[in-house]
Amino acid sequence: MSAAWQPLLDWWFGPLTSAAEVAAQRSGLWFGKRASQDAEARERFGAWVEQALAGGLEEWTAEPQGWLALILLLDQLPRMIHRDSPQAFAGDARAQALVATGLAQDRETALAPIQRVFILLVLEHAEDLALQEQAVQRYQALRDAADPAEQPLFADFLDYAEQHRRVIARFGRFPHRNALLGRVSSAEELAFLQEPGSRF
Numbered sequence: 001m002s003a004a005w006q007p008l009l010d011w012w013f014g015p016l017t018s019a020a021e022v023a024a025q026r027s028g029l030w031f032g033k034r035a036s037q038d039a040e041a042r043e044r045f046g047a048w049v050e051q052a053l054a055g056g057l058e059e060w061t062a063e064p065q066g067w068l069a070l071i072l073l074l075d076q077l078p079r080m081i082h083r084d085s086p087q088a089f090a091g092d093a094r095a096q097a098l099v100a101t102g103l104a105q106d107r108e109t110a111l112a113p114i115q116r117v118f119i120l121l122v123l124e125h126a127e128d129l130a131l132q133e134q135a136v137q138r139y140q141a142l143r144d145a146a147d148p149a150e151q152p153l154f155a156d157f158l159d160y161a162e163q164h165r166r167v168i169a170r171f172g173r174f175p176h177r178n179a180l181l182g183r184v185s186s187a188e189e190l191a192f193l194q195e196p197g198s199r200f
Helices: 006-013 017-032 035-055 056-062 063-075 077-081 092-102 113-124 129-145 148-171 174-179 187-192
Strands: none
Touching: 006 017, 006 035, 006 063, 006 113, 017 113, 017 148, 035 063, 035 077, 056 063, 056 092, 063 077, 063 092, 063 113, 092 113, 113 129, 113 148, 129 148, 148 187, 174 187
């Protein structure tokens, strides 16, 4: 009998073959911003997302794969299900706490490298420079430990982490979230938002 969270991991990662193959098959889901995918996430996993946002499913953290699945429900799926609303970020604080606890226990070592990417994305999403620094360091380690053929893939993940860190080092927050969260943008932030690649 498969674990409760397995349908989510199967949907998100597909068969765990090489990291490059998983990324090639799933990057459109991960980063594609398609309404049809958002609707599928809502239909299939929306109830779990709401449970997770309400503090539930804590028992999943007893297993590394369940820990990963709960983090996806808090960090990735709200960004799909609640896209372009403040609720997109509602799970971030709990996700950060779960990641901090798990990393302190070396829990990520039980995960495949491509799965670890989505643990570290929680740090990359944080409006906190110390967490951004940690994300960059850990993405560097992932890249360095990867097979040579897969190092370019993990180098790309590292590059995005470095871009996020630069924004937080400069502004202390992500300016592209300001309007959604009711925050007033500074003149410097407004100018930055006119630049290509400023909105991730």
